[in-house]
Amino acid sequence: MIEKKNTLLSMAVALALTACGGGGGSTPATLATSTGKAVDGYLSGSSVLCDTNNNGVADAGEATVTTNSLGDFVFSPACSSTIVVSGGTNIDTGLAFKGRLKAPAGSTVATPLTSLMVDGGLTAAQVAAALGLPAGTDVSKVDPMSNPDLQKKTLAMQQIIQQVADTVGSLAQNTSPAAIQAIYSVVAKAVVTTLAANPTEKLVDASGSVSTTLVFGIVKQSVKKVQETTDATLATTKAGVSTFSPTSVAEMVSGAIGIQAQTLAKASDVALIGLTKSLQSNPTIANAASELKNLLTTVIENSVNLTALGTALTQLSDTDTSNDAAVTTAVSSEVTAQATAAGVTESVIIDVGAWSQHTNYLAIQNDSIELNGTPYTLKEFLSGVPLAQNPAAINTVSFAFDVKGTPIPKNDSGVMTTKVKLGLELTDTGASGRVLQFMLDQADVTLDNNKQLNVSVPAGAKLYAYGKTSNGTNANMTLTDITADQFVATANNKLTVNAGNMLARILAKVQAQPASPIQSVFSNLQNVSGTFNVKVVVSNLNISSQTDSTAVKGLSVSVTGSGQPAVNGLGVEGIVTVQ
DSSP states (O other): OOOOOSSOOOOOOOOOOOOOSTTOOOOOOOOOOEEEEEBTTBEESOEEEEETTOSSSOOTTSOEEEOOTTSEEEESSOOOSEEEEEOOEETTTOOBOOSEEEEOTTOSEEOHHHHHHHHHOOOHHHHHHHTTOOTTOOTTTSOGGGOHHHHHHHHHHHHHHHHHHHHHHHHTTOOOHHHHHHHHHHHHHHHHHHHHHSTTOOSBOTTOOBOHHHHHHHHHHHHHHHHHOOOGGGHHHHHHTTTBOHHHHHHHHHHHHHHHHHHHHTOOTTTHHHHHHHHHTOOHHHHHHHHTGGGSBGGGGGGOOOHHHHHHHHHHHSSOOTTHHHHHHHHHHHHHHHHHHHTOGGGSSOOGGGGGSOOSEEEEGGGEEEETTEEEEHHHHHHOEEEOOSSSSSOEEEEEEEEESOOSOBOTTSOEEEEEEEEEEEEESSSSOOEEEEEEEEEEEEEOTTOOEEEEOOTTOOEEEEEEOTTSOEEEEEEOSOOHHHHEEEETTEEEEEHHHHHHHHHHHHTTSOSOHHHHHHHHTTSOOEEEEEEEEETTOOEEESSOTTTSEEEEEOOTTSOOOOEEEEEEEEEEEEO
8 A cells, every 4th residue: 555645735826915006906816836636546647627617528728737656736827626537547456547536626635525526516524424424524625545434435435436337338338438437427426316315324334334225326316317318428328228227227236336335445454455456346247237238127127126136246246255156156046037037038148257357348469569560568568678769769659459349339320439539658767858749639440340440530630749859949739631540540450659650740841941949859859769658548448458457557648738638548658768
C-alpha cells in the first residue's frame, strides 16, 4: 500500500488587492492555481476536466490536465467549476480506472463519494451519514487514503457503482469505455435516489455491513434510469436494456454486488489492496447477467423466481472459493429450473466457469509491440528496449489484436463501429526536455463480420502536433486532410501509428516557407538519439494484454498548446533508447 499522507493538497486561491489612485478601489480577484487528488486508490494518468458548462464531457476551450503518479492535478489558472476525472490507472492495483469521478467546485479530492454530490445533489454531511462516517466528515476535503475507514467505504462505493455499470453495459451489449463512463454517472444518480427513498437506512454502517435492501434499490433504479434516459450518448445503451425487468436484474445481481462491497468495507488494512484488485478485476457478475439475459426480460418477469439464483451467484462472487464447485452446480440447477418454468430453453446450457473470464475486448497478440517493424514483448517495452536510428528515432508503433467477443458496439444499422481518438507522446527521460506529441482528433473504427478491424479518418479530422527541442524551442502544428494511412492504418488486425509520416508531412508543408520555429523544431526531432518515455493511447476501445492485467494502462496524451481536450483511454507506456 502506498504511504498515507497526513496532509492534503488544498485549493489554493491567490487574491491580489492593490490600491488605485483617485477615489481608491481594488482589482478583481485573481485566481492563481487549484490543486487536488483523484482517488480510487490514487489515479495516475487520469484526465481531469474543469467542466465549466456542467455537461460532463471535455469541450473545446475547457481546461484539462493530467494527474501525476500520485493522483495529483493542478489547474492554472484555478478551476472554479465541477471537476470530472476519467481514465488513468490505480497505482495500488495497477488496474485501469473505468468509471467517471466528479467533484463539486472547491473540492480537494475527486472520489466515488464526491460523485454522489455532483450527480445526485447530496451534501457532504448526507454522504457521511449514509456511509456511517463520523459526523463532520467532509468527503470533498478529506483524502480517503489518509483515513482507513473512509478508504474502505470509498472502495465499497466504487465497487457498487462500477459493478452495476458493468452489468448494465453487458446487458446492453455495449461495454465501450464511453458507454460505461456514462452509465457510471447514471448509477451515481440511482444511489442518491435510493438513499432518498430510504432516509433512515445506511448503505454502509459503522461496522462495514452493507444494506442488501439499498443495493437492490440501486440496481433496480439504475436499470430504470437508463431505460428512461434522454441522454443522447446513452441511446444505444437505452435501446439495449429496454426489454429487461429492473426488478429481475436486481433480484439476480444485487446480493453478489453487495457482498463484494461489504468484503472491502470490512477488510483488514493488510488485505485491502489485494482484495480490491481481485474484486475490481472480476467480471463474474456482469458476465452472469449477460449470459442469463433471457431470464431477465419483462415478458417472463412473473414466471421466474430468481431469489435462489441470486443467492447462489452471491456465493460464487464472494472471496471464499472453497465451495465454488458446489455453488456452480447450484447455479446450473437453478438456471435450468427457472428456464424450464418460463419456457426459455436457450438459457439451459451455460458455462458458469467461463463467467470469471473477461469478454468483449481487443487482446494484444503475443503480448508484443512492434517498433519500426521490429517486435518486442510488452515486458521488454515496459523495462526498456534499444532501437536503431533508422530511418527515424521512432517511425512506427504497431499492435496486432485478437478479437474477443464483441468489443465494439453495434449502431442502429447493426454495424459494429465506434469513434476514437489516438495519441502518441515521446518524452526525453533525461534533462534535455525534448518532447514530441501527436493527437488525431477523430477516427472511425469498425469490425466486420469476419472480425477484421478497419480504421477510417472522416473529412474534417485534424492532427495536432507539438514539439520541443533540447534548447527549449517549441512549436505547434495542425494538419488537415488526414487520410487513414498517413497517421494510423490497419491490416490483418494490426494497428500501426506512423509518427514518421507525420513529421515528414509537417516538414514538407513548411519547407517552402522562410526559416521558422516550426521548421527548426520538427526537423530537429526527426532524427534524435537518447532515452524516451513512449505513450500510445486510443480512446473508447477495450484493449488488454493476453496475460498481464497491468500491461495496458489508463493513459492521457494532451498536445501542449493545442487547446484541445486530451486523448484519454487505454494504451501502453514504455521506454525506448535510440542509439
